Amino acid sequence: MNTSIVLTVVSDDHPGIVEVLSEVIANHDGSWAESSMMSLAGKFAGILLVRLPGEQVESFSADLEKLDSSGIQVVAKLSDSEPATDATREYSIELVGQDRAGIVHEITEVLAKFGINVQELETTVQSASMSGESLFMAHARIFIPPDTDTEALQGELEDLANELMVDIELET
Numbered sequence: 001m002n003t004s005i006v007l008t009v010v011s012d013d014h015p016g017i018v019e020v021l022s023e024v025i026a027n028h029d030g031s032w033a034e035s036s037m038m039s040l041a042g043k044f045a046g047i048l049l050v051r052l053p054g055e056q057v058e059s060f061s062a063d064l065e066k067l068d069s070s071g072i073q074v075v076a077k078l079s080d081s082e083p084a085t086d087a088t089r090e091y092s093i094e095l096v097g098q099d100r101a102g103i104v105h106e107i108t109e110v111l112a113k114f115g116i117n118v119q120e121l122e123t124t125v126q127s128a129s130m131s132g133e134s135l136f137m138a139h140a141r142i143f144i145p146p147d148t149d150t151e152a153l154q155g156e157l158e159d160l161a162n163e164l165m166v167d168i169e170l171e172t
Contacts (some may be wrong), residue, residue, distance in 0.1 A: 002051075002052060003051065003053070003057050005051075005057070005076050006049055006076070007021075007077075008046070009044070009072060010043060013043055013044040019145040020067065020070070021046075021062050024060070024070075024104075025060075028053075028056040028059060028063070029053055029056055030052030030056065031050070033048075033049040034048065039144075049079075058059055071123025088145055089143070089144045090141065090144075090172075091142050091144055092141050092170075094140070094171070095107065095137065095139075097165060098134065098165065099136035102139065104138070106164065107168070110156050110160055111142060115145050116143065116148070118141045119143055122138065122139045123136065123137065154170055
């Protein structure tokens with residue numbers, strides 16, 4: 001029986017990190033299922049889902065610990081459940097506006113109030129083309145419970161957008 005393991009990886013950024021990880025996974029008859037990785041401020045950061053035979057878990061974990069001596073820190077967590085998406089509805093949120101502290105907190109505070117699960121969140125800050133000011137952009141994939149009043153959610157997001165002076169779009 002296969003076991004699912006979620007790995008978080010942090011290292012100084014340099015070529016070969018993904019190759020080293022994939023080698024450890026392959027050496028334990030594992031498969032690389034899903035991942036998201038990038039370089040941030042000179043650091044490599046990643047999260048990935050690995051599936052491997054149950055009898056390989058112990059030796060796989062030991063080999064991951066050995067990577068620390070080469071500067072690759074890995075945290076491994078066993079997962080015995082699949083995400084609960086049975087009756088939820090998938091939406092996306094797009095946000096664009098002038099960068100300022102607290103935007104992510106204020107948006108996620110509204111989402112949490114409605115019991116919404118953030119599945120993915122990608123953010124970036126870049127220079128606005130005309131003004132040169134810092135522009136904050138976010139894309140989130142969210143799961144909304146079936147009994148959520150989407151009109152009330154939309155209303156609160158619009159109120160927040162006005163308060164923050166940003167554009168927020170909730171899309172199916």
